[in-house]
Amino acid sequence: xxxxxxxxxxxxxxTKPFRREELLIVINxxxxxxxxxxxxxxxxxxxxxxxxxxxxxxxxxxxxxxxxENLSNTDFNVADLAKGVxxxxxxxxxxxxxxxxxxASNYIRSYRLxxxxxxxxxxxxxxxxxxxxxxFRDPNYFSKTFQKEFGTTPTEFRSSI
Numbered sequence: 142x143x144x145x146x147x148x149x150x151x152x153x154x155x156t157k158p159f160r161r162e163e164l165l166i167v168i169n170x171x172x173x174x175x176x177x178x179x180x181x182x183x184x185x186x187x188x189x190x191x192x193x194x195x196x197x198x199x200x201x202x203x204x205x206x207x208x209x210e211n212l213s214n215t216d217f218n219v220a221d222l223a224k225g226v227x228x229x230x231x232x233x234x235x236x237x238x239x240x241x242x243x244x245a246s247n248y249i250r251s252y253r254l255x256x257x258x259x260x261x262x263x264x265x266x267x268x269x270x271x272x273x274x275x276x277f278r279d280p281n282y283f284s285k286t287f288q289k290e291f292g293t294t295p296t297e298f299r300s301s302i
Contacts, residue, residue: 153167153170155167179242197240200226201241204226207221207225208222208249211276212274213275213276215277215278217249217276219234219249222249233245251290253275257271261302268295
């Protein structure tokens with residue numbers, strides 16, 4: 142019994158012989174789909190589950206859950222994340238880069254910054270306390286990376302709310 146191509150996990154399928162134009166259309170569609178996925182995951186916002194491949198969505202959800210579990214753990218790093226998703230560091234790096242266009246360390250930092258931004262919006266604690274709770278060891282480094290990510294300092298962000 143043969144399985145149909147959507148069941149095999151393939152993104153596209155062409156029967157031989159195929160026309161060059163057909164191949165180029167499929168390739169362009171796959172590239173466009175990847176760009177859309179990268180943009181959606183880069184934003185780290187709520188994701189409409191119907192828009193994405195089930196495997197990629199499950200992977201990103203697992204990565205996010207592991208980071209969330211270890212949010213205040215300043216020692217949590219790429220090696221720990223790789224171990225948590227049962228991949229080598231290189232496999233994790235490749236998969237995250239392909240899916241989100243961010244390296245694993247950049248993805249962890251960005252996730253923490255987005256969580257810190259939410260805390261700054263909803264919490265009255267000091268910026269330093271929020272930085273520590275988001276997994277940053279140094280509040281100055283937190284402020285610098287926050288400004289780089291969002292274009293404003295944590296203090297300016299908080300006062301604009």
